[in-house]
Amino acid sequence: MQIEVKNLRKSYRVNGAELNVLDDISFAVNSKEFLTIIGPSGCGKSTILNILAGFVPKDGGEIRLNGKKVGNLQKIAAYMVQKDLLMPWRTVIGNTILGPEIEGQDIKKAKEEAISLLDSFGLGGFYNSYPSELSGGMRQRVALARTLMFKRPLLLLDEPFGALDAMTRFVMQNLLLRVWKKYEKTVVLVTHDIDEALILSDRIIVLSSRPARIKSTYTIEQPRPRDLSALAAIKKKIFDELKEEIGSVFGNGSI
Ligand SMILES: Nc1ncnc2c1ncn2[C@@H]1O[C@H](COP(=O)(O)OP(=O)(O)OP(=O)(O)O)[C@@H](O)[C@H]1O
Numbered sequence: 001m002q003i004e005v006k007n008l009r010k011s012y013r014v015n016g017a018e019l020n021v022l023d024d025i026s027f028a029v030n031s032k033e034f035l036t037i038i039g040p041s042g043c044g045k046s047t048i049l050n051i052l053a054g055f056v057p058k059d060g061g062e063i064r065l066n067g068k069k070v071g072n073l074q075k076i077a078a079y080m081v082q083k084d085l086l087m088p089w090r091t092v093i094g095n096t097i098l099g100p101e102i103e104g105q106d107i108k109k110a111k112e113e114a115i116s117l118l119d120s121f122g123l124g125g126f127y128n129s130y131p132s133e134l135s136g137g138m139r140q141r142v143a144l145a146r147t148l149m150f151k152r153p154l155l156l157l158d159e160p161f162g163a164l165d166a167m168t169r170f171v172m173q174n175l176l177l178r179v180w181k182k183y184e185k186t187v188v189l190v191t192h193d194i195d196e197a198l199i200l201s202d203r204i205i206v207l208s209s210r211p212a213r214i215k216s217t218y219t220i221e222q223p224r225p226r227d228l229s230a231l232a233a234i235k236k237k238i239f240d241e242l243k244e245e246i247g248s249v250f251g252n253g254s255i
């Protein structure tokens, strides 16, 4: 599966004015690649994922799947965001089987599959709990299980661990790596967190501030599990690039 995004453009109309958000964004995602997009807050990262997922129309440019032009990647993508968006009135298992249910699949079979997935995520015994009875990390594990149950080859992950504490985030990053390997997914992740990008990604795209352009791309060759101390030079480069962008918004040195 080869995804190509070419010359993507997007503006929103805000209070009668054009807000230019994406300015000529082009990148490719290879089959089973783990690609991360990092950039300053408000630069247009979620907009890119929303366009790919088909939630937001693009103004210009094209998306190609295996060389063929498509409107969006809705058919092949499952989406996960920072807020877990679990349905509070549904149990863990009820939330997990949402995809198969929407698609009219065999519910008994889906439940069996969900149970084995939840077990492998350390959620055995919580099948009948409600989201309000779970910790933030547990809720995100349910959200990840639900995302996987959609059985799509592409995962679009928008700061999925952004609201978690450092330790829980670490656990979730490792779980995500296991999932990515085991289920052979292609991943496009959006994050603010440079360490997260370095720990997880095959490739990192750094965006400028709004309107987002691609500022640079890094390929991380180091095998996983990664040793962040050996990636300190790349970390500094990305940090400096982001700092430059934030500076261009707030004015370097001004308060
Ligand atoms: N539906 C919308 N209507 C109008 N403006 C929007 C809409 N969605 C996003 N924007 C604006 O577009 C810009 C980019 O938003 P987007 O959510 O893509 O940024 P982001 O990089 O994901 O930010 P963050 O890191 O804070 O999540 C922001 O200025 C935002 O206010």
Ligand SMILES: [Mg+2]
Pocket (backbone or CB within 6 Å): 045, 046, 047, 158
């Ligand atoms: Mg966002």
